[in-house]
Amino acid sequence: MTCSAEYTLQLRARGFRMTSQRLAILHVLRHEGTHLSPGEIYKKALMELPGLTEPTVYRTLEFLAENGLARSSHAGGGRLTYQIAAADHHHIVCRVCKTEIEVEHRLLSSLYHALETASGFKNIGSHVTFFGVCPKCQTN
Amino acid sequence: MTCSAEYTLQLRARGFRMTSQRLAILHVLRHEGTHLSPGEIYKKALMELPGLTEPTVYRTLEFLAENGLARSSHAGGGRLTYQIAAADHHHIVCRVCKTEIEVEHRLLSSLYHALETASGFKNIGSHVTFFGVCPKCQTN
DNA sequence: TGCCTTATTGTAAGTTTTTGCAATAACAAT
DNA sequence: ATTGTTATTGCAAAAACTTACAATAAGGCA
Numbered sequence: 001m002t003c004s005a006e007y008t009l010q011l012r013a014r015g016f017r018m019t020s021q022r023l024a025i026l027h028v029l030r031h032e033g034t035h036l037s038p039g040e041i042y043k044k045a046l047m048e049l050p051g052l053t054e055p056t057v058y059r060t061l062e063f064l065a066e067n068g069l070a071r072s073s074h075a076g077g078g079r080l081t082y083q084i085a086a087a088d089h090h091h092i093v094c095r096v097c098k099t100e101i102e103v104e105h106r107l108l109s110s111l112y113h114a115l116e117t118a119s120g121f122k123n124i125g126s127h128v129t130f131f132g133v134c135p136k137c138q139t140n
Numbered sequence: 141m142t143c144s145a146e147y148t149l150q151l152r153a154r155g156f157r158m159t160s161q162r163l164a165i166l167h168v169l170r171h172e173g174t175h176l177s178p179g180e181i182y183k184k185a186l187m188e189l190p191g192l193t194e195p196t197v198y199r200t201l202e203f204l205a206e207n208g209l210a211r212s213s214h215a216g217g218g219r220l221t222y223q224i225a226a227a228d229h230h231h232i233v234c235r236v237c238k239t240e241i242e243v244e245h246r247l248l249s250s251l252y253h254a255l256e257t258a259s260g261f262k263n264i265g266s267h268v269t270f271f272g273v274c275p276k277c278q279t280n
Numbered sequence: 281t282g283c284c285t286t287a288t289t290g291t292a293a294g295t296t297t298t299t300g301c302a303a304t305a306a307c308a309a310t
Numbered sequence: 311a312t313t314g315t316t317a318t319t320g321c322a323a324a325a326a327c328t329t330a331c332a333a334t335a336a337g338g339c340a
Contacts (some may be wrong), residue, residue, distance in 0.1 A: 072218070078214065195289085
């Protein structure tokens with residue numbers, strides 16, 4: 001089950017619809033992992049989905065937060081930033097057939113810890129997508 | 141000691157200046173007692189000080205919050221509202237000589253409690269100014 | 281009191297966020 | 311597949327908020 005399909009089901013269960021705009025924005029949030037301002041999200045999502053507009057981004061972010069797919073938090077002042085809600089897992093995508101499987105975050109936690117110690121960085125991006133070749137494609 | 145004089149001293153002690161704009165905005169905050177949006181504050185303060193501009197209101201509110209004279213809080217969404225910081229006392233102003241004395245809030249708490257019980261309202265405005273004639277002017 | 285320094289304001293323009301409504305497209309049902 | 315319902319989007323304009331900089335005025339000092 002891909003991430004997008006899960007999101008779609010979650011929305012449909014509540015009587016809402018999945019759209020290309022929502023997918024693009026979710027994809028940006030997932031890929032970045034960290035807090036982003038609506039403006040930043042708009043710029044990045046626009047590259048994935050030309051024609052996307054700002055009002056849609058604002059409405060979508062509020063919508064995603066209300067429905068548990070994103071979380072909002074207060075940046076300095078009164079401004080909101082957004083991040084993906086379930087940011088505690090990762091993916092491996094098959095280079096050949098594009099199959100996507102999940103990787104639990106705990107498998108990576110020691111890596112993150114080491115990276116943070118070594119670099120001095122904090123809150124290193126928590127959603128990562130790896131690429132590889134899946135078992136099936138390895139035999140073909 | 142009037143409220144305004146106290147505020148002036150607090151600012152001066154930190155190397156800042158008291159201005160008519162800051163006084164007008166503080167007066168609005170004190171008089172309303174509850175949370176107000178920058179826009180609401182602007183409209184009310186404009187009546188007291190014609191010519192006041194919006195950028196000044198925004199800057200002043202941020203300034204007052206930084207210096208402990210006002211408090212900011214997050215309204216729904218990401219928007220900031222402001223209220224007076226020390227909202228736990230009241231005043232009586234002499235109708236004749238304009239002398240101003242403080243009234244501790246606890247003297248009024250039972251009144252507030254009764255009002256809230258009777259009306260069903262909550263957070264009834266916590267700063268009130270009464271008017272009267274001071275002892276000195278009574279003898280004259 | 282009048283001058284001097286500089287914190288603070290107003291101006292004008294820019295950016296961000298919101299809103300109402302007609303056009304679009306997701307998806308359920310035929 | 312096709313159609314109907316209606317959630318969702320884009321558009322256009324407004325409202326909210328921010329910024330840079332020149333003009334103003336508060337408060338210290340002579």
